[in-house]
Amino acid sequence: MNQFTFTGRERMVLLSLIVLGALCLAGTYFVEPATMTVMNHGHEETVSTYHMRFWSNFLQNSVYFLGMAFVAMFGYCAFITAYGGWFSGMKRLWEAYALWMGPALIMMAVLVAGVFFHWHHLYHWNAEGVLDPTDAHYDEIIAGKSAFLNKYWYAASALIFVGIWYFITLRIRSISVAEDSADVGDYSYHGRARNWMAAYLPFVAFTSAIFIWQLMMSIDAHWYSTMYAWNATASFFVGMLSLTVLMLIYLKSRGYYPNVTENHMHDIGKYLFGFSVFWTYTWFSQYMLIWYSNNGEETIYFLTRRDQYPILFYGNLVINFVLPFLILIRNSSKRKFGTIGLVAAITFFGHWFDIFYMIKPGALINIAGSQEAATELGSVAGYWFPGLLELGAFIGFTALFIYFTFSKLSQASLVPEKDPYYGESVTHHVI
Amino acid sequence: MEGHKDVLFGLYDDEDDLIHAIQKAQKDHLDIHDVFTPFPVHGLDEVMGLSESRLHIAGFVYGALGTLTAFLFMSWVFTRDWPIIFGGKPYWSVPAFIPITFELTVLFSCVGMVITYYTVCGMGPGADNPTLHDRITDDKFCLAFNVSDSSKEEIDSLKGFLSGTGATELNIKTI
Structure with a gap:
C-alpha cells in the first residue's frame, strides 16, 4: 500500500476532537474574569486580565506545534546532509509535519496582529508607556532592551523567519514529490533537495533561537538565559519524535509502512532517549548556573517557579527525564512497540507540559504587574496547572495537526521508492 | 598436549x-x-544463536553504585564530616552535587564494565590469547x-x- 487513504471515520473522529478543542479554547476566553484584584506595592489594584488565559493557551499550542514542525524539518535535513538513509522510507511523515508551518503562519499572524493592535498583553514590553521615561509605567530594563524587544522584531521572527523556513520546506517537499516520477538511478532530485537542506540548517539554527526568544522568553522580559532556546528546541524535538513514534504505530496498525520495523523504532527510540537526556542537561544547567551565581534578577525567575509552581517544576523533571530515562535505557524497550508507545505518549504530553511551564507563570506575572503581586494571587485557574480547558485545547490542536498530517500524507505516495537511500532504509538493521 | x-x-x-x-x-x-x-558483523549473533550480552545490566548496576557513592559521600562530607558554607548556599546543596554525581556514575559504569568484560572474556594483562591468523584483525x-x-x-x-x-x-x- 503506497497510497495513504484518509478514511471518513478518521476525519469524523479528528473533526469532532477539533471542535472539542475549539470549544475549550473559546471557553478559556469566557470563563476567565475580565479583571483581577491584586496587591501591588501595598495597595489594592484592579487589573484587566486581557483574556490572558485564552492568549497564553493559544500561544503555547501554536508554538509547540510550530516548533515540532520546524524541528521535524531540521532533523530530516540534518540526517540527509549527514548521508543518513535509515529513515527515508518514512520521510513523508516528517515532510507532512514540516508543512504544518503553513497553518502555523496564520496563527503567528494572529499573534503578531495582537501585538500591533494590543489585543493581548502576553508581552509586557509591548505595554503602553514602558518606554517613556516620564510615564509611571516606565521600565528601565525593558527600555534598554527595546532595540530587540519590539513589535517589528517580533513580526520579523514570527512571520519572516517562519515564512522563509516554510518556503524552503515547500521547495524540498516539491522536489521530493517530483522524485517519485524520476527515472531509476536519477539522483539529481536528491542533490537539489540537499542544496536547499544545506541552506535550511544554518538559517533555522540561528533564527529559531531568535524566534524562541521573541515568542517565549520575552514573556519574562526582565529575565534571559542563553540556554533557553536550546531547552525549548530540545523540547520540540522530543515532542516531534514522540508523535512520530505514535503515528508510526498507528499507521502500521492500519497496514501501512510494512518496511518500517522495530529497527527503525529502535533508532527513533535512541533519539528520543538521547534528546530527553539532552533536554534535562539544558534544563538543569540553566537552573544550576543561575542558582549558583545567585544574581537577584536571574534567581527570581526560578525562585517563583520552584516555590509557587512546584508541580510544574518537579513534575516536568519526572515526566520528561526520570520516566523516559528509566524506561528506555534498556535496548529491548526501544524495540517493543507497546513500551516505546507508552514513553512517546508520556513525553508528547510532557513537553507540552514543559512549554506550559515556560509560558504560564510569566503570563500571570504580566497580568498582575509584578512578581510579588503574582505570588499574592496564589494558584489561579489555568496558570498553576493545566486545567481541563487547557487539556481540551491541547487535544484540539493535536487533532488539527494530525488531520493536517493525514491530508498531506494522502497527497503524495506514502513510501518514496525512488529515494536513493530507500534501499538502505528497507534493509536497516540495528542489532 | x-x-x-x-x-x-x-x-x-x-x-x-x-x-x-x-x-x-x-x-x-x-x-x-x-x-x-x-569488526562486529550485523546478524552474526542471531545466526550463531548467541544470547544477548548481559554486560549492560552490569553497567547499570555499576552506574547506580557510582550515583550512590558520589551522592552519599558528598552528603556525608558536607553535612557531617566537614560542613563548609560555599557562596551562602546551604550545607546540603543538591544542585551542586549533581555534576560530580553524574561524573562518578559514568566513571563507575565504564570502568566496571571494562573490568567485567576483560574478566569474563579471559582477556587483559597476562592472559594467553593465541591468534589463529594475523589478518583476522584486519x-x-x-x-x-x-x-x-x-x-x-x-x-x-x-x-x-x-x-x-x-x-x-x-x-x-x-x-
Whole structure:
C-alpha cells in the first residue's frame, strides 16, 4: 500500500476532537474574569486580565506545534546532509509535519496582529508607556532592551523567519514529490533537495533561537538565559519524535509502512532517549548556573517557579527525564512497540507540559504587574496547572495537526521508492 | 598436549560468505568451534544463536553504585564530616552535587564494565590469547572447527566444506 487513504471515520473522529478543542479554547476566553484584584506595592489594584488565559493557551499550542514542525524539518535535513538513509522510507511523515508551518503562519499572524493592535498583553514590553521615561509605567530594563524587544522584531521572527523556513520546506517537499516520477538511478532530485537542506540548517539554527526568544522568553522580559532556546528546541524535538513514534504505530496498525520495523523504532527510540537526556542537561544547567551565581534578577525567575509552581517544576523533571530515562535505557524497550508507545505518549504530553511551564507563570506575572503581586494571587485557574480547558485545547490542536498530517500524507505516495537511500532504509538493521 | 587443541580454520574475504557458511554448517550439523571477525558483523549473533550480552545490566548496576557513592559521600562530607558554607548556599546543596554525581556514575559504569568484560572474556594483562591468523584483525573472516579428536577423513570433509563455501585459505593450528 503506497497510497495513504484518509478514511471518513478518521476525519469524523479528528473533526469532532477539533471542535472539542475549539470549544475549550473559546471557553478559556469566557470563563476567565475580565479583571483581577491584586496587591501591588501595598495597595489594592484592579487589573484587566486581557483574556490572558485564552492568549497564553493559544500561544503555547501554536508554538509547540510550530516548533515540532520546524524541528521535524531540521532533523530530516540534518540526517540527509549527514548521508543518513535509515529513515527515508518514512520521510513523508516528517515532510507532512514540516508543512504544518503553513497553518502555523496564520496563527503567528494572529499573534503578531495582537501585538500591533494590543489585543493581548502576553508581552509586557509591548505595554503602553514602558518606554517613556516620564510615564509611571516606565521600565528601565525593558527600555534598554527595546532595540530587540519590539513589535517589528517580533513580526520579523514570527512571520519572516517562519515564512522563509516554510518556503524552503515547500521547495524540498516539491522536489521530493517530483522524485517519485524520476527515472531509476536519477539522483539529481536528491542533490537539489540537499542544496536547499544545506541552506535550511544554518538559517533555522540561528533564527529559531531568535524566534524562541521573541515568542517565549520575552514573556519574562526582565529575565534571559542563553540556554533557553536550546531547552525549548530540545523540547520540540522530543515532542516531534514522540508523535512520530505514535503515528508510526498507528499507521502500521492500519497496514501501512510494512518496511518500517522495530529497527527503525529502535533508532527513533535512541533519539528520543538521547534528546530527553539532552533536554534535562539544558534544563538543569540553566537552573544550576543561575542558582549558583545567585544574581537577584536571574534567581527570581526560578525562585517563583520552584516555590509557587512546584508541580510544574518537579513534575516536568519526572515526566520528561526520570520516566523516559528509566524506561528506555534498556535496548529491548526501544524495540517493543507497546513500551516505546507508552514513553512517546508520556513525553508528547510532557513537553507540552514543559512549554506550559515556560509560558504560564510569566503570563500571570504580566497580568498582575509584578512578581510579588503574582505570588499574592496564589494558584489561579489555568496558570498553576493545566486545567481541563487547557487539556481540551491541547487535544484540539493535536487533532488539527494530525488531520493536517493525514491530508498531506494522502497527497503524495506514502513510501518514496525512488529515494536513493530507500534501499538502505528497507534493509536497516540495528542489532 | 594437555589443554591444547588442534583448530582447523578457513578464512573468508567477505562477511556474507561467512554468514552463509555458518548457516550451511548448522544445516549440516557441524560443530563450530568459534568465529572471528575484524569488526562486529550485523546478524552474526542471531545466526550463531548467541544470547544477548548481559554486560549492560552490569553497567547499570555499576552506574547506580557510582550515583550512590558520589551522592552519599558528598552528603556525608558536607553535612557531617566537614560542613563548609560555599557562596551562602546551604550545607546540603543538591544542585551542586549533581555534576560530580553524574561524573562518578559514568566513571563507575565504564570502568566496571571494562573490568567485567576483560574478566569474563579471559582477556587483559597476562592472559594467553593465541591468534589463529594475523589478518583476522584486519580484513579476513574466520570460521574455526576443533579437530583435536577428528580422523583424517573428518578433517578432509571439513576442509571440503570450507573451500566449498568460499574460504580462500585453510590451515590447521595447535593452540
